[in-house]
Amino acid sequence: MENENLLKLKNAALKEIEEANGVDSLNAVRNTYLSKKSELSSLTSQIGQLPPEERKSFGAALTEVRVAITSAIEEKMTYLKNKELKEKLEKEQIDISLPGTSYDVGGRNPFYVIRDEMIDIFLGMGFEVADGPEVEKDLYNFELLNIPKDHPARDMQDTFYINENELLRTHTSPVQARTMEAKKGAPIRIICPGKTYRRDDDDATHSHQFAQIEGLVIDKGINIGHLKATLELFAKKMFGEKREIRLRSSYFPFTEPSVEVDITCANCGGKGCNMCKGTGYIEILGAGMVHPNVLKMNGYDPEQYSGFAFGVGIERVAVLRYGIDDIRKIYQNDVRFLKQFKKMS
Amino acid sequence: MLVSLKNVNQYVSLEGLSPEEIAKKLTFAGVEVEEIRRLAGGTNLVIGEIKECVAHPNSDHLHVLQVNLGEKYGTTQIVCGAPNARTGLKVIVARVGAKLPEIEIKDGVIRGEASHGMCCSLLELGVDAKYLSDYQKAGIEELPADAPVGEENVLGYLGLDDVVLNLNVLANRPDLLSIFNVARELGALFERKVTLPKVETKEDFKTNLVVGSKTNRCTQFAGKEIKGIVTKPSPKWMSDYLMAMGVRSINNIVDIGNYVMLMTGQPLHMYDADKLAKAELYAQDDYEGDFVALDEKTYKIIKGDIVICCDNKPMCLGGVMGSLACAVDENTKNIYIEAASFDGASIRHTSNRLGLVSESSQRFVKGTNHFQSAFVLDYAAELINELCDAKENSNAVNYQSEKPNDERIKTSIKKINDRLGTEFSKEQIVNVLERLNFGLEFVNDNDFLVAVPQYRLDVTCDADLSEEVIRLLGLENVRSILPCLDTKVGMLTVRQKRLQNIRSFLLAQGLDECVTYSLVSKKRKDEFSLLNKEEHYVILNPLTDEREVFRTHILGSLLSVASYNVARQNKNLALFETSNMISKASRSEHLAIVLVGQDIRQGLLRKENYTFFHMKGLVEGLFTVLGIEPTRYRFDRFVDEGDELHPGKAASIVFQNKKIGVLGELHPNQIETFDLGKTNGVVLELNLEALLEAKVSETKMAQISRFPSVSRDLAFVLDANIAAGDITRAVKKVGGSYVVGCEVFDIYQGTGIAEGKKSMAISVTYRKDEGTLTEKEVNDAEEKIKFELSRNFKAEIRG
DSSP, rough: OOOHHHHHHHHHHHHHHHHOOOOHHHHHHHHHHHHSSSHHHHHHHHGGGGGHHHHHHHHHHHHHHHHHHHHHHHHHHHEEEEHHHHHHHTTTTTTTTOOOOOOOOOOOHHHHHHHHHHHHHHEEEEEEEEEOOOOEEHHHHHHGTOOOOOGGGGGOOOOOOOSEEEEOSSSSSSSHHHHHHHTTTTTEEEEEEEEESSSOOOSSSSOOOOEEEEEEEEEEEEHHHHHHHHHHHHHHHOOOOOEEEEEEEEEEEEEEEEEEEEEETTTTTTSSOOTTTTSSSEEEEEEEEOOHHHHHHHTTTTTEEEEEEEEEEEEHHHHHTTOOTTTTTHHHOOHHHHOOOOOOO | OEHHHHHHTTBOTTTOOOOOHHHHHHHHHHOOEEEEEEEEOOSSSSEEEEEEEEEOOTTTOOEEEEOOOOOOTOOEEEEEEETOOTTTTTEEEEEEEEBBSSSSSSOEEETTTEEEEEOTTTTTGGOOOGGGGGGHSSOOHHHHHHHHOOOHHHHHHHOOEEEEEEEEETOOOOGGGGGHHHHHHHHHHOOOOOOOOOOOOOOOOOOOOOEEETTTTTEEEEEEEEOOOOOOOOOHHHHHHHHTTTTTOHHHHHHHHHHHHHHHHHHOEEEEGGGGSSEEEEESOOOOOOEETEEEOOOEEEEOOOOEEEEEEEEETTTTEEBBBTTTTTTTTOOEEEEEOOOOHHHHHHHHHTOOOOHHHHHHHHHHOOTOHHHHHHHHHHHHHHHHHOOEEEEEEEEOOOOOOOOEEEEEEHHHHHHHHHOOHHHHOOOOHHHTTEEEEEESSSSEEEOTTOOOOOOSSSSHHHHHHHHHOOOSSSSOOOOOOOOOOOOOHHHHHHHHHHHHHHHTTTTTTTTOEEEEEETTTTTTSSSSSOOOOOOSSSTTTSSEOOOOOSSSHHHHHHHHTTTOOOOOEEEEEEEEEEEESEEEEEEEEEEESSSOOOOGGGGOOOHHHHHHHHHHHHHHHHHHOOOGGGEEOOOOSSSSSEEEHHHHEEEEEEEEEEEEEEHHHHHHHHHOOSEEEEEEEEEOHHHOOOOOOOOOOOOOOSOOOOOEEEEEEEESOOOHHHHHHHHHHTTTTTTEEEEEEEEOOSTTTTTTTTEEOOOOOOOSSOOOHHHHHHHHHHHHHHHHHHHHSSEEOOO
């Protein structure tokens, strides 16, 4: 009879658990069936009044009912909590189209993008980076580079003078002389990036301030082939593996022979277009074998040592690579311009 | 240098070569051709004669012409607007279908009258206006009465079938400022025979002329006297060639002077012999005084100018301009011709100073051949005899103080190849040098001596010879081989690397990197000179007063960049620049930062104004990246003497007991000065030298405590002017070794707090490295802190 009641109790409880539709109502069910005041608890407390032979089996039956109800409640509770959490989270939907918190980098003036990349290329070839003053002595800027006073080549580079002996350097080449002086006859492999100045009116293609990267290699047995290969490597790294270079004879007072270096036009690949004025090539830099007089004046024996030197205009490379139509944009620093150059390479 | 191909073709045959081929070869050999210009152009041209010219019935300025075009094309009707159209005139006719440089001729009807072609002016054939008279420009070209009607090679008839190359002659090749030498160059490049004019010396009498030089700036002075000249217009061939080479024809004698210079590279000067007081011409450089030149202007001559004097009076400013006193004019009968060599530097100074730069002065400046005067005078005399009907030529007199340099260059086949990285054979090298008229003498199979032609002023050493070889044989023959040098680690120096790290750090924080000009105006040179007031370098010859002084600080320029951007609606800015600053006293690397408006990195919903503390944080981050601990530097209050920074929101950065930087919010006046709008700004100028050179120790790992820490908050009220930094420093000091952190988390002034006071709340973190802290240990430490705060800072502890 008792067992029958128990079964009824159990079924009634399970039914109420089943019907409970919230954490609160389920807690109420738990209270009804499992609290100290519940029927189950009062039955448990009555075990002692049963005849000893029935106690055990009745106890076991009670336990079984309690376990069944408890686990059903727990199962339902988990289910209900998950359900409520789910409903809560679903209400928390955000507008994912709002902007992300910015971890953006700054824009790097293309001047620096090119400069830094060129430094990387030449560091990889074992070059050191040298440095020299922008207010320079006439001696280093001209005299020691085989450009004595009144040399007609001085007219090629209109100069800002401070006084008779000091000027704003017109090229990075004085660092050649300074490095030779410092290295005292030892082999040299340097580049020197830096600002330079010429008395030019600013327009789309001219700037009174611009920057160059000077390169100088002095060792035994250096020839034009070495210059050509070095610049070829540079051109491919800088402008792409498909680019080819060609050399043209030219003149600089501090190199002999001197060459202008052209690169196949990036726009047409060498076929000829408006950008390269139909030639298929674009001039990128000047170079040559260090003039024996320059070696001699700076303490190197031209019979033993030879070397090559080159000078690349940083803005010129930037203009070609990014299609910058006006060199002044580099110095205006409009942030809408700067922020276009964020890509890391 | 303009080169008429028709002209140069007289001396070296260019048959079978297109102007483009010639230009390409020259360009690759180091003589860049900047332009290939056809003197004139046009198809379907024919010479015609106007048979009838009547006024157009429907126009007040047009004519209706009947033009005879010869047998082949007959007579045709053309409507023409030229004022000089008239019956009997021989004209250039562009027939229907003609392509002229600017237009194409079509059959048409003009105001009701049919027109089958156009009568042309030379302008319409593309001739440069500078060679044409106003009369020529105003109407159609008037051909001579004997012009052959029906002739279709009109450009040939006009002498306009020429192509002109514009050579960019570089400073090393002044010899190419001579057509004869251009012919030699082309001969060498194309392996063609060069035939220069052979002239005979004609000597009818001995001249009384005495020439000489009293200065070493004139090393050679040759003269010749010619009698009985007649001035008149030059023949057409002469004026055509001159026009092609960019010179306007004046008269026969002036034209010969120009023509001989263009051909030989030697400028000439001609004196009216009858206007000279004595038959003497001396070069000197010690004359001082006024000089009335050919252009009727008076110039001041100073010591150092080369002057040609007669009877101690200046007759010519050597190489620059002659005097009016002895100028050749239409009545001149007898002349002295001068062919001299002047020092280029002197001519450069004189011509630049007086603003008299000419073809002639340019040649002296770049360098002339000092040893060809005999040839040049004979060549000039021959032309004068032919074109000016001269009667008698004198002998040439010559002063020469220097000997030709007959030193030969020692070199070898191997040396040339070594420099070039080539393997040219002896035959190839010999062939090239001989084509260029170098005299070779072999000492053995490898070594040889080279005699350089007088006109090649640029070839002085064996490196120059290697250049000659490669520019003729072609740089494409150079094999590209990377140099095999000792392996070296390519690395930046510590200094360079630190500078790069500083830039990388700032870029990573989202600041935009700028480059600005180093030259600033005198007016603005002291703007934001927050670090020092060193003497500036000033440019002696500035282009504008905007760029006159080398800056010693970046901030002024960077604020201008901010201003430029704000004017373009870029209102929120975080900019920086690193640059080398140079003053008379020092040279140092600087960093400047400008923050304007709001930090919008978290979007406009969570934007905040840039403040002093954004900048301070950047500086602290920078020191961290460089490995310089906070204990090694400090921020001191900075009060600006001027009105550049906000007096209450600025600090100097002190490192190694030296002020190396200043940061602060902009004074409202500066916001206005730089037109930054209704906004706020924060700036920094930092001299990086001490940081780039600072000793920085290697990082050593510190043990991380295994024991938990405890945080306790303290709130108190104290005088408003006590700095938070002093409180946190004191807390760390008195709290003992258990205190591992102290941070301010609230500051409040206002309602509930007495005037002149502020409430401050700090969070103190305690930890013991050897074990878990007990309640008592924390309490004891906290008591010490409270005691210190109330005793030394008069703080009233609130809890």
